[in-house]
Amino acid sequence: MAATDPSKQRWIPWMQRALQLAGLAAGRTSPNPLVGAVVLAADGQLVGEGFHARAGEPHAEVGALAQAGDAARGGTIVVTLEPCCHHGRTPPCAEAVIAAGITRVVVALSDPDPRVAGGGLQRLRDAGLEVITGVLEEEAAHQNRAFVHRVQTGRPWGVLKWAMSLDGRTALPNGASQWISGSAARSWVHRLRAGCDAVIVGGGTLRADNPLLTSRGQRQPEPLRVVLSRSLDLPEQAQLWDQSEASTLVAHQASSDWAGRERLRAAWAQAGVAVQSFERCDPLALLPLLAARGCNRVLWECGPSLAAAALQQGCVQELAVVIAPKLMGGELARTPLGDLGLTAMDQVVPLALDSAQSLGDDLLLQARLRCDSID
């Protein structure tokens, strides 16, 4: 969406470049946001570029200013997110911008982090710098939607993914389901996981598919693998118990019956699988824990019941649906979503379709929920 204000218009190409830089670290900065910055000298020449590569490493502004050096003096910094004003693992960027002699700051999005929340911009204005905000704000908000959501709600952004046949089936009546989608779509799922901080399944998926749930090395470290199992009715042998490539967390109901599960507990203890009990082991209970562990975005790769529960509890913001050009049929065949408790067509969950693209022979549809709550 082009800003119509002419004073903003001229910064759009530079902000596009800053967004592009920010995107280079997509999925790798959690719990931090994606940020990109460019520095222009007083004469308008590009003299520095930077992006935030991962938590603990320098912020985008610092990298771009370092590259610019003295050429930043009297110049402009164009940055996708409001510079921070607090001491985190690195010093506040607002101070670095001032110290570098920058005279104009162009920002896309105010930082929703309550520790910043306009304070960075105020600090810059107080120091006499010109501050222009809202340049490509919508694009920047979209790029950082997971971070913004986590900061605003205390819960990671949820992506629900499934693969189904054109007739909406995720398994045959007898449960057979491998494979519905082709190799290109399965590779895309590995890339999707690489952009997420955790991948969540239920006990049913673990028992049925014994999945690996990694990005196949496309993300280091691999996303945390989470099994949500009220009953702890889980197999003693499973790929998820092998912690050599990726970590696993088992979330269960505090009242789960451990009788007969001693060998499972011993196997987990030996392998280093984390175990966490919840009074109510449901999607909503799990998410604050994952947010506290630094997850901005989590992927729900679960069966119909857990998917329906995650949706009903507001844990899903986005959908990724792979449609395979196949017909499977079956009165009793498995479908993507369990009961949402809806009884009238005006209650159905509205989505905004973002994109449709080919993945080999399959079709990938990506959509967002139009509302926060489905009840």
Add this chain to the structure above:
Amino acid sequence: MAATDPSKQRWIPWMQRALQLAGLAAGRTSPNPLVGAVVLAADGQLVGEGFHARAGEPHAEVGALAQAGDAARGGTIVVTLEPCCHHGRTPPCAEAVIAAGITRVVVALSDPDPRVAGGGLQRLRDAGLEVITGVLEEEAAHQNRAFVHRVQTGRPWGVLKWAMSLDGRTALPNGASQWISGSAARSWVHRLRAGCDAVIVGGGTLRADNPLLTSRGQRQPEPLRVVLSRSLDLPEQAQLWDQSEASTLVAHQASSDWAGRERLRAAWAQAGVAVQSFERCDPLALLPLLAARGCNRVLWECGPSLAAAALQQGCVQELAVVIAPKLMGGELARTPLGDLGLTAMDQVVPLALDSAQSLGDDLLLQARLRCDSID
């Protein structure tokens, strides 16, 4: 697909025009094929164009030759389908081509009609005309796939259509289903019907939706509306019994119990609803009757059980699926297809996805079955 043979290459643009002309009558020529023709004078100038508008009206060649008049002498006719050599409702086109003094005939597709089947081309060669075949043959076969299928199998080409939510549901658990798709998609379905010779539903769809099943005037006459009902458990009042806009045929099992259905039978007799009994009232039994009534293409707008039966009996060649950006959920919610009796993933029905396009907020996917039989 461009023909690589240089002698064919030069005719491709003219054949594209002939195919375009043929397509002007799409859905209105049954039981005849779509045919388009252009006539070029001896010096290569375009002097005539024609297409077959509907059964009983002149064939494409005749219209194009009439437009060309004497300028056809020594010229070329480019036609999408082999000129006929038999007397039907109009005289044979091969004779008309010869009589007009044409010296070269360029054809896309041989006529699969056993009354023609190469005879037209042979007649032209015997008369000393140069005959070039196979120019844009694949495109022409695709354009006339319904006609070719009907001629080769004795059964109309079947299109199975449904609208579903992104989670593959065609109704909520309580049966509510109006409306899943938006107004743009529903208008598109009216256009789809206008391209079909009959629209088929089962008794369940009639009872649940009381549909009108017309093209809303986009086709005259409207497609034949067919109700396939073994049990004759049908309502006495239904939009389909009103024959003022479109005709209706009720197909039922010969052994159906008519007791208690006297009022229904009387209503049908008074309104002029056609009734046909079959020893076995299933999709495959119905189709030869529809082919004999001149149907090249029929639309299955039925519920999951009849759709599954039609697929299993090889009555469906093409799918049109509208996906609404909504989630409906439900363990027991209705899905597009009943049981296909499949027990392994290598048995699933493979499709070729032809297109994906937006219809308002909805997405339309069109696909073809990759094989004739699904068992």
